[in-house]
Amino acid sequence: MSRLTSRKKHLSNLSVALIGFAAVAQLGACVSEGNDPGIEYAPNMYVSEAYEAFTQTGDMKYNPGGMTMRLPVPGTIARGQMDYARYTEGYEASVAWTNPVSPTEANLAEGEFLYQRYCSHCHGKDGKNDGAVIKNSEYPPPPWSGYQSEYVQTLPEGKIFHTVTFGKGLMGSHASVLTPEQRWKVIHFVKYLSNPDAFQIAPEALGTEGGNMGAENTGTADLGLQSKGLEGFEMASIDATVYAGLLTNMRNVQFEKVRMNKIKSESHSNLDAVAAYLLANPCNVVLAGHTARDLGMDAIQGEIALKRAQAVKEYLVSKGVPEASIKTKSYGSEHPLASNETEEGRELNRRVEIYFVK
């Protein structure tokens, strides 16, 4: 027998052994039936070690059905699901539901945005029932010609809410894609499209604090939080006109866009004036950072606001103002000056203010 054939024989013995092993392993592994998954080699790949919200784990004996997550307390409504529980009566009864969302320009704009995303492919961008779905397919249009028809012009908003929420005829429910508040905003836009001339836009509610921004403020000075008081501080008295001037200086301090707590050099003169006042009239002050309301960014914004207040403090200290006389704080978006719905409003809300305390 040559060496070659004996090697071959060795090889074939080895492969027989391997096939045998694989077959045994196979038998053990793959017997999965019913609720038995068989042997899992790396169970972490299938079943997360961390609890998952909607899994049922046997040891959760206090939660219904062994669920990981508890059911909401009866009668509670999740944030944003405004009054959802109330809207359960039928289509006819929905006539009584009135639109709780103010028809401000910002709400109307959001309504339009949502409408173009969720409704226009059927109803058309102007509500003329000429969206691609209706124009280019066999999909039958609604029984009225468009939102400008008398039917939609006189259709109670509550009924529209019912239709958007629960669907009607060939139109499906949009409850899963629009929160109740968003639905009411879309409905403002539907009513706007159906009769733009008759639509009454409500004045934008300005932020409740502060108000006028100095430039056009010819009446009495607005002292904002200085006159309302700050929690945890006793306010010092200061001449209203002097304060208004200092506050305007502070509010107009600009920061860099990228290094967000770096004061722009053109704003130094604003702060020089504040420093000069503090040097001539030694007193204790709070420098407070305020932010705009940015969904999901509030925590970060609050931190940026504090860093900005600290940057202003550093600058004033560099001009000789005693460090111990200045405290810094962030109020986040609690005290807006203007609406957070527009970029201009948000720009006004991002600011550092000064308050005189004892």
Ligand code: HEC
């Ligand atoms: C898939 C196409 C489609 C989409 C998307 C759609 N609709 Fe409709 N819509 C219809 C049809 C069809 C009807 C007619 C239903 C009927 O009366 O049978 C209708 C009816 C309506 C009516 C009249 C309701 C009533 O009570 O008679 C309004 C108002 C309306 N839609 C608004 C909207 C809004 C707002 C959206 C977006 C949130 C939307 N629709 C999305 C197809 C659609």
